[in-house]
Amino acid sequence: MRDAFLDWATRDFSLLGMPFHFWTGVFFILGSMVGSFLNVVIYRMPLGLSIVHPGSHCPKCQYAIPLRLNMPLVSWLWLRGRCKNCATPISPRYLGVELLTALIFAATWIHWGHTEPVMAMCLFALWSLFIAATFIDFAHFIIPDEITIGGVILGVGATLLAPALHHQGDQLAALKSAGWGVAIGFGVVYGVVRLGKLLFGRLRLKFPAGTTLILHEGGLTTPDETVPFEEIFYRPGDTVIIRATRVELPDRCYCKAEVRLALAATPPTLRIGNDSFDPAVVRHLEITADEAVLPREAMGFGDVKFMATIGAWLGWQSTLFSLAAASLAGAVIGLSLVAIGRREQGSKLPFGPYLAAGAVAWILGGWSWWQQTFG
Numbered sequence: 001m002r003d004a005f006l007d008w009a010t011r012d013f014s015l016l017g018m019p020f021h022f023w024t025g026v027f028f029i030l031g032s033m034v035g036s037f038l039n040v041v042i043y044r045m046p047l048g049l050s051i052v053h054p055g056s057h058c059p060k061c062q063y064a065i066p067l068r069l070n071m072p073l074v075s076w077l078w079l080r081g082r083c084k085n086c087a088t089p090i091s092p093r094y095l096g097v098e099l100l101t102a103l104i105f106a107a108t109w110i111h112w113g114h115t116e117p118v119m120a121m122c123l124f125a126l127w128s129l130f131i132a133a134t135f136i137d138f139a140h141f142i143i144p145d146e147i148t149i150g151g152v153i154l155g156v157g158a159t160l161l162a163p164a165l166h167h168q169g170d171q172l173a174a175l176k177s178a179g180w181g182v183a184i185g186f187g188v189v190y191g192v193v194r195l196g197k198l199l200f201g202r203l204r205l206k207f208p209a210g211t212t213l214i215l216h217e218g219g220l221t222t223p224d225e226t227v228p229f230e231e232i233f234y235r236p237g238d239t240v241i242i243r244a245t246r247v248e249l250p251d252r253c254y255c256k257a258e259v260r261l262a263l264a265a266t267p268p269t270l271r272i273g274n275d276s277f278d279p280a281v282v283r284h285l286e287i288t289a290d291e292a293v294l295p296r297e298a299m300g301f302g303d304v305k306f307m308a309t310i311g312a313w314l315g316w317q318s319t320l321f322s323l324a325a326a327s328l329a330g331a332v333i334g335l336s337l338v339a340i341g342r343r344e345q346g347s348k349l350p351f352g353p354y355l356a357a358g359a360v361a362w363i364l365g366g367w368s369w370w371q372q373t374f375g
């Protein structure tokens with residue numbers, strides 16, 4: 001199948017007789033179109049909206065963007081970043097993602113087009129996964145399954161088309177490398193996540209007996225501070241647990257009950273003892289308690305699956321390399337942001353973008369370093 005594809009690809013190139021950089025231009029334009037699609041994915045996928053229907057429209061006035069105004073790069077510049085109908089500003093992120101994807105596609109072709117044209121085209125798909133994962137993780141602290149699990153499936157396909165992704169000459173060896181990549185990528189990061197949860201996954205707050213804690217729309221208020229909910233709830237499993245000695249509701253009262261609040265779950269849940277409530281209805285809850293447990297974690301299960309994606313594409317060595325590089329970069333950048341006051345200590349950083357950057361570093365030089373060091 002790969003040989004057939006390679007035949008088709010090379011025959012087509014020579015048939016058309018186009019110079020190498022004609023294709024650089026083609027892939028730049030292709031990149032801008034893919035980038036335009038990634039913008040839709042980045043905006044809609046985390047919200048659970050369809051990425052194909054309806055077509056592009058202004059989120060403010062619902063104006064359906066006609067095809068002639070839906071051209072990558074050009075349209076945003078032509079309209080100077082505003083909706084044609086209602087003049088609502090359109091985020092420069094749209095232009096940025098289109099330009100970034102276009103430049104990366106062109107650079108990939110220039111770098112690998114001569115020696116590994118099929119691998120270069122497979123890498124277009126990997127970069128697309130990385131760009132979508134990065135922007136979604138920054139905005140929502142999740143990486144959707146469509147990207148991670150879908151990415152594993154794409155990775156197996158790419159492995160068959162371009163065993164060079166695994167630095168292997170034949171498909172069977174490359175497939176084995178992909179299998180180990182999924183297993184070790186998944187297993188190692190899963191272990192790290194579990195260990196992390198055990199070591200610093202939860203923040204346990206102790207209070208003097210009889211302290212009043214208040215859950216309200218703004219967050220959790222303790223005598224010392226108010227912790228906004230957006231700093232607590234990122235993932236469906238994030239749960240605040242309060243061991244209450246007394247909870248007062250307008251119509252009843254609980255003694256010695258556990259209060260569990262999970263606002264990022266679908267649907268959001270509030271449990272007091274054995275009873276469930278709709279958190280949207282209970283706006284204000286006073287709890288007498290001596291202990292509260294808040295979720296805090298560096299990595300989530302999305303990162304575990306994302307690591308399996310990287311392994312499927314690049315082999316098990318790449319997963320260890322990416323994890324180490326990402327942890328180092330995350331620590332350095334996280335501490336620098338705290339130092340220059342752009343970020344509070346202990347606040348959340350998305351980890352997916354660092355893993356993606358680690359995988360890129362693997363492709364660009366990590367592999368040869370690994371060969372020299374361990375090979």
Ligand SMILES: [Zn+2]
Nearest residue numbers: 058061083086
């Ligand atoms: Zn509009």
